[in-house]
Amino acid sequence: MKPKNIDEGYVTLIDALEANNTKIITWINNSTKHSIRTQLVKYETAKEVWDYLQRLFTQSNFAKQYQLENDI
Secondary structure, three states, X not given: OOOOOOOHHHHHHHHHHHXXXXXXXXXXXXXXXXXXXXXXXXXXXXXXXXXXHHHHHOOOOHHHHHHHHHHO
């Protein structure tokens, strides 16, 4: 329940933000495999989902990097 003393424009912006957040999460869910999607349900915002996916798919392979730098 929203407080009565909040500016109506603010409420409209919050509603739009929530709607867009839901759309983005839906797009991401529709673009991922079921096994990944099941991990995303615990996040409430698109930012949290995106950050999780970034951690999941960003790898740091220091051994390979060292080998390539050494070869150069």
